[in-house]
Amino acid sequence: FRDPTVWEQYRAHILAVTAAILTQAALIFWLLYEHWRRQRAEILARNTMSELTHVNRMATVSQLSASVAHEVRQPLAGILANAQAALRWLEQANVGEVRESLNGIVSDGFRASDIIKNLRAMFKSDVQERTLVDINKLVSSVLKLVVIDLQKHAIGLQTQLDERNPQVLGNQVQLQQVILNLVMNAIESMSSMETRVLRIQTELSQSNKVHVSIEDTGTGIKPSDVAQIFKPMFTTKARGMGMGLSICQTIIENHDGRIWVSPGANGGSIFQFELPTVASKDQAA
Amino acid sequence: MEELMSNSQGIVAVIDDDPEMRAAMTSLVSAYGYCAETFDSAETFLTCASTCRAICLLVDIQLGGISGVELAHQLAADGFTVPIIFMTGLDDAVIERQAVAAGGIAFLCKPFPATTLVDAIKKAAG
Numbered sequence: 452f453r454d455p456t457v458w459e460q461y462r463a464h465i466l467a468v469t470a471a472i473l474t475q476a477a478l479i480f481w482l483l484y485e486h487w488r489r490q491r492a493e494i495l496a497r498n499t500m501s502e503l504t505h506v507n508r509m510a511t512v513s514q515l516s517a518s519v520a521h522e523v524r525q526p527l528a529g530i531l532a533n534a535q536a537a538l539r540w541l542e543q544a545n546v547g548e549v550r551e552s553l554n555g556i557v558s559d560g561f562r563a564s565d566i567i568k569n570l571r572a573m574f575k576s577d578v579q580e581r582t583l584v585d586i587n588k589l590v591s592s593v594l595k596l597v598v599i600d601l602q603k604h605a606i607g608l609q610t611q612l613d614e615r616n617p618q619v620l621g622n623q624v625q626l627q628q629v630i631l632n633l634v635m636n637a638i639e640s641m642s643s644m645e646t647r648v649l650r651i652q653t654e655l656s657q658s659n660k661v662h663v664s665i666e667d668t669g670t671g672i673k674p675s676d677v678a679q680i681f682k683p684m685f686t687t688k689a690r691g692m693g694m695g696l697s698i699c700q701t702i703i704e705n706h707d708g709r710i711w712v713s714p715g716a717n718g719g720s721i722f723q724f725e726l727p728t729v730a731s732k733d734q735a736a
Numbered sequence: 737m738e739e740l741m742s743n744s745q746g747i748v749a750v751i752d753d754d755p756e757m758r759a760a761m762t763s764l765v766s767a768y769g770y771c772a773e774t775f776d777s778a779e780t781f782l783t784c785a786s787t788c789r790a791i792c793l794l795v796d797i798q799l800g801g802i803s804g805v806e807l808a809h810q811l812a813a814d815g816f817t818v819p820i821i822f823m824t825g826l827d828d829a830v831i832e833r834q835a836v837a838a839g840g841i842a843f844l845c846k847p848f849p850a851t852t853l854v855d856a857i858k859k860a861a862g
Contacts, residue, residue: 532764536766548767555756603831
């Protein structure tokens with residue numbers, strides 16, 4: 452009658468412990484796998500968003516190709532007018548006037564070159580750099596881009612820009628894209644209305660945030676749509692992918708701000724966003 | 737100033753919010769023997785429209801305040817009869833129609849040849 456072996460004595464225990472260890476190992480491997488899958492998904496999502504933002508920017512800019520051409524035509528017209536004048540002045544041997552014309556040509560040439568530099572900035576994809584951005588100047592630059600559309604659709608413009616020139620730390624091209632998207636949406640919403648007024652306001656609020664609002668006298672947004680309107684792929688328009696507002700939201704939230712919409716006083720909608728200004732970031736740090 | 741006036745073929749009033757453009761137009765019309773008076777906005781011009789002795793107006797459609805087309809409508813309503821030449825960098829049929837409807841005698845797309853402008857000014861002078 453020999454003594455029972457360890458195995459025979461503690462078989463149940465050994466099996467139980469082994470099972471427990473194997474289960475835990477399996478769980479750990481599974482969790483690690485899920486973590487890896489999630490990381491990959493996040494990277495994919497970020498890349499997709501970045502690409503879509505870029506596509507959105509390209510689509511918006513191409514829509515404004517007429518405005519862009521107009522901007523460059525101005526200095527070109529100046530160059531041609533000065534050159535043709537100079538040719539006439541030359542016939543009259545008026546050297547002083549010829550010199551003035553040539554100076555005008557040089558100055559207009561540099562102007563055209565600056566316009567093109569600014570355009571190139573808009574076409575760069577995935578621009579991550581952050582600088583001090585003057586919100587009022589940004590609003591003015593967007594208004595310059597849409598001046599043709601405002602004129603064509605006879606849209607009245609009211610602006611109220613805070614004199615304290617609020618500044619945010621952010622990516623200028625992305626923030627410009629947000630304002631551009633909101634303004635283009637506003638213009639489109641008013642296309643079939645009798646009264647067409649676009650009202651843009653910037654204000655340094657009491658909590659040292661800058662508040663920007665873009666109000667239209669358009670068709671307004673159905674209460675049932677309000678919750679959805681910033682979601683990707685949601686659109687009430689016949690064309691377009693419905694990405695514009697979700698891209699705006701992504702950009703604003705990446706800048707630690709928030710964006711929302713409320714009904715306007717005269718029908719229509721007020722799209723608003725709020726961003727921390729540089730002073731408040733310093734205070735937080 | 738009086739001497740210049742008698743030598744020139746007439747005054748052209750140039751209304752454009754772009755100072756470089758005003759300078760270029762001044763040089764251009766002067767080179768062709770006209771005198772230029774410049775205004776930086778429709779509003780500025782309206783304050784002295786009644787004493788205007790120009791043979792024609794050269795008006796940019798895209799102005800800072802009220803537009804060139806708006807200006808034309810207002811001048812017509814005030815009984816202003818001096819012919820208006822519109823110029824614009826906007827290559828758009830809708831805007832051209834608006835300008836023609838506002839009673840412009842010519843519609844110039846920037847950049848334009850000097851001869852086109854001079855022909856329009858001569859047409860304005862009658």
